[in-house]
Amino acid sequence: MTGVPFTTTADVHSESFAGRLRAASAEDWEAAVHHRFVKELFAGTISDEVLARYLVQDYQFFDAFVAMLGACVATTGSRAARLRFSQQLGMLAADEDGYFRQSFTELEVPQQEVENPALARPTEEFVTQMWEVAHARDYADLLVVLVIAEWLYLDWGELDRELPTTPTHRGWIDLHRGDEFRAWTQFLIDELNRVAPEHDDDAAARLADRWHRVVGIERAFFDAAYEA
Template identity: 45%
Template sequence: MTNQRFTDLLREQNHATWEKAVTHRFVQELFGGTIDDSVMASYLIQDYRFLDSFLVLLGAAVSSADSLEPRLRFSQFIGEIAGDENTYFLDAFEALGVTEKQREEIPNTQPTTAFCALMREAADTRNYAAIVAVLLVAEWLYLDWATRDSRPIPKNFVHAEWIRLHDFPEFHERIAFLREELNRVGPSQREVAGDFFHRAVEIELAFFDASYAHPITEEKQ
């Protein structure tokens, strides 16, 4: 018998896909400051599409949590997402020359549509373990890639700030909280938590791939 934590077990069960995501070409080029603006613009346009569904998911976490303390934490999280991270997107779009028309008219990629649907599906279950499982993947996988590379932060604001947004003390604390919650409630909901965690990891990898498959080219501007 081992005392392996439930969240460690979930990541281990999805090891191959998780590793492909956190060591993706996108991550390597982001840290190297070499990622093409067309790829970065595509990535951020699609990532910004998650905001509405992500807030729905966080609202479901508030309503489905079983005590006041996690409700307060998730409520604070909502304020943070609506604040600093939203400001970054708007500043990055301006720096990359992404127009409001592009943000509105460029269609979702398949992974974007899939992840928005998964977040809303988890929210609709009102199952706290399912909700936290999706939230954890969306945050923990990003912390993992942001803290693995030892290279200096690139000088380009768009690249540097995206890394910093996923590697600062409060972000570490957020992932620790999400892991504690899933370690607490997940084992009794093993099947549903495992299913939502697995699907979220699969979509995260596909999302990185899609940024290269659908760069924002001159023809689309």
């Protein structure tokens, strides 16, 4: 079974705000999407040690990610968007948290390591970015971080490759592919384009700066999975 290529509004309209930001960060973006971690995950050859290290670090984003969605509920001026963010909060509490807990059991990760690990530097940096935008409650700023977190993962999740059979490998890929995740990511991209500054002003530059920093952190996060 292979993935379905994902075409977003930002792909079709490369001059959209999100499309321009993605194009400007193409080097780090593509390096993350085609990272060794992704290749080994799809091939089913990734070691339990590397996968456990990666998932433990990724789980440290969960609380801040929920807080970002809550901040979006509180700050968006769109009733439809508020409902969409609320729906996603429910999915996170059920599906994604369930995957983590099941995987930690199967990979025999001690509870202490799950709850209080030593954070890799990219993890610390990303958590800082997430809490910063969650506390600031600037809707466009929140969307920049959310779009990167979801769009970059959708890009690797829907690579045209055979899927692995091991549940811990396949499960992480399945969370980041398919119609529902594609629609969620498209919603975020469309929202960012809708509220982005119309002119190349200080606000746009601030958002672009955060975008480039966060994409760089995402690339480094994949690297950190191989650093014991």
